[in-house]
Amino acid sequence: MSTPGPLPRALHSSPPGEDTPMHSNDTVRHLDLPLDLEAVRALSVGDLVTLSGDITISIGLPTHKRMVQTLQAGEALPIDLRGGAFFHLSSYVVDAPDGTGTPEALYMNPSTSTRYDAYMPPLIRGLGLRLVGGKGGLDQHSVAAMQEAGCAYLSFLGGGCTLLAESIERVVSSHWNEYISQFRLVTLRVKSLGPATVAIDAHGNSIYEDLRVRAQERMPQILATLNQQRKPNP
């Protein structure tokens, strides 16, 4: 019962050489945070990077809404995120037992970024964020904001909890702690976090948009192939 059967034979269809493989550097580029504008503009989609320094994370929709409202009211966030790195990573944060010490982050892992599409452009522009990320990408409004502000999007491995946890050095701060752990605004000191893939760069290139458009363009051919392969209904 526990022995897996033979593997599916036809995992792939299109012959090699049909497409030009996506650009990618062989080397993993290491980045020390915070990044300056020049360093962000040097990144291209397909690059693999690791990060060391301070990152701020949250996957709370209420958190994003509150951040935008705070900026729109002309008030300061509890931490200075200007020019910083803000990622859709969820973390399990344990408060110090007496409530006074530094909390501990047990692990972290990316979440789907598109559900924050509405909130990201004002955050990217308002804070001049240099790096955003998570997994699954952001929409074209964010891509435009990122090009304007000088910001790149990093795709972290979904299901990368154990590996990503290895990079956590300590919790620098945890704010809005009335929220559940993953909704808090948590700043972590990380060392060699990644590798992550640059999936949207600061030049208006988005792997996600390219792939979406390309898949849609391929659909007529894909459907035609299905029609050819399908035997007539008995």
Next chain:
Amino acid sequence: MPITSALIRSVTATLYERALKKIPEDTKAVLRQAQGVERSDTARKTLTIMLQSADAAEAKDHLICSDVGIPVYSIKVGTGARIDGAIRQAIVDGFADLAAQIQPPILRMVTNPLTHQRSHAGKDMPIVAFDMVDDADYIEIVCAPKAMGSGRWEALETFVYPSLETIERYVLDVVLKAGSQPCPPIVVGVGIGGTFDHAARMAKQQILRPFGQTNPEPILADMEKRLLMAINSMGFGPMGTGGDTTAMAVHIDYAASHGFMPVAVALNCWINRRTGARLHNDGTVEWFE
């Protein structure tokens, strides 16, 4: 010695923990196979990191993904199974034990849809589907935690006398809409026919099917092959950052229906959470993936 509710409770907790910490062996094998076939550097590297992540979680007894999902169990009760005590309550208690004791601790994902309050428990949690199996002398419990990455893209539409072409196009439309976001390479489960609820259950059952089994219905066996190739021609690739491997498998089941015919599409992300156990009347437990 009958199958006790204490045993069911303990197996319920263990299955969930296994699902969170270990991806099935057949799934690792397909990811390794894809590494050898991928033409994109980004995709090959992403697959490598995936396999490293799976190994690291197993070696360190850690979570593969922080989105531990909500608890979903399918239970088959053999008519010859001898059971001592409550089953449904044992499942509720087993998940509560898991949530209270698992290390590292898990985030609260069970969400009240009316208030968005989060917890480890809630109305109808865990979600349990029961089936009877005639003449079997065991209980089979399958655990498949459902998280947001793939869960939010699952869909169902009811058609009237759909052609195979219409059905296939709908499956592709669901996968296209999910695009880069469901943590590909995904497993696609499809349920055709029956009723609204039955189609969804069939689709769910099909994502739990081990890889490599040939569909006994020849029409569906062919459909599975061509849909897998079609999906892998789309180009989304591992983690949706480009590549040839968008799906690891397409599994389809059907049921007799009426002229209205629902088609349900369920998705599992690359970590492909599924674990199961068979509890026999003599108290022995057989584990499977």
